[in-house]
Amino acid sequence: MAGRKIGILALQGAFVEHEAALLKCGVCPSEVRTSRELDNVEGLIIPGGESTTIGKLMQAYNLLEPIRKRSREGMPIWGTCAGMILLAREIVGMEQIISLNLMDIAVRRNAYGRQLESFETELQVEGINHCRGVFIRAPFVERVWGNTQVLSTYQDKIVMVKENNLLATAFHPELTDDPSIHQYFLEMLK
Numbered sequence: 001m002a003g004r005k006i007g008i009l010a011l012q013g014a015f016v017e018h019e020a021a022l023l024k025c026g027v028c029p030s031e032v033r034t035s036r037e038l039d040n041v042e043g044l045i046i047p048g049g050e051s052t053t054i055g056k057l058m059q060a061y062n063l064l065e066p067i068r069k070r071s072r073e074g075m076p077i078w079g080t081c082a083g084m085i086l087l088a089r090e091i092v093g094m095e096q097i098i099s100l101n102l103m104d105i106a107v108r109r110n111a112y113g114r115q116l117e118s119f120e121t122e123l124q125v126e127g128i129n130h131c132r133g134v135f136i137r138a139p140f141v142e143r144v145w146g147n148t149q150v151l152s153t154y155q156d157k158i159v160m161v162k163e164n165n166l167l168a169t170a171f172h173p174e175l176t177d178d179p180s181i182h183q184y185f186l187e188m189l190k
Contacts, residue, residue: 004189007032007041011057013049013082017174021182035066043189044070048081048136048172051109055086055098064100071102076165076188084168085109085139092142103166104146107139123171125152125160125181132178133159133171140170 006022008015010031019029032038044067046054058064071077079087086099090106118136125131126149133154141158144150152160152169159170160181167188173181 004028004043004186005030005041006186006189007038007044009033009044009046009054009058009063009083011061012053013047014080014172014174015045015047017172018045018047018080018182021174021179025179025182025186027186032063033061035063038063038066038070041075043076043078043185045185046077046079046083046086047174048083051082051085052098054082058086058100059098064098067100068102071100071165074165076167076185077102078167078169078185078188079103080169080172080174081136081138084141084170087166087168088141103161103163103168104148105144105161105163105168106142108142109139110137120176121154123152123154123159125184127151128180128184131173131180132176133169133173134175135159135171136175138170141168 005028007030008018022029085107087103088105088107092108120134123133148161148163150158161168
């Protein structure tokens, strides 16, 4: 994987933590804020943060259509927490003004409660076995359709999904020392 260039949408949220996780995996992270920077990466991570803010910033930086285009071309994209919300075709119970509308999932925002209800837990993930997940004002997936596969659940709620070149996690693997989800995403580049 050395020499692979993975982009991290660096408009708001936990992009620095994803950079550190990728470096531990031996991969060169690249901050993405423009379509030109997006053109120079082989995969993209959309970090956790505030989904409404990230959506507005993607619009302001003219990144919505370039990201959609790269997705249609097969570039792997992984959304964590807010990134999951931004990838979803449906946000349950609210009108999200701006999203990428790429993944056949319906997501519920802040589904596990407020910041005070944040938690960390061990998860069973298809194809990985165990991993640590940090849930901070986390969403979960209420339903999937099309080619979307459920990779992990927590308390009978869907928290990790994959659809072709798209991956989404309700939790933050970048906030743990466990590199398994980052490595899983890197395998999608092959």
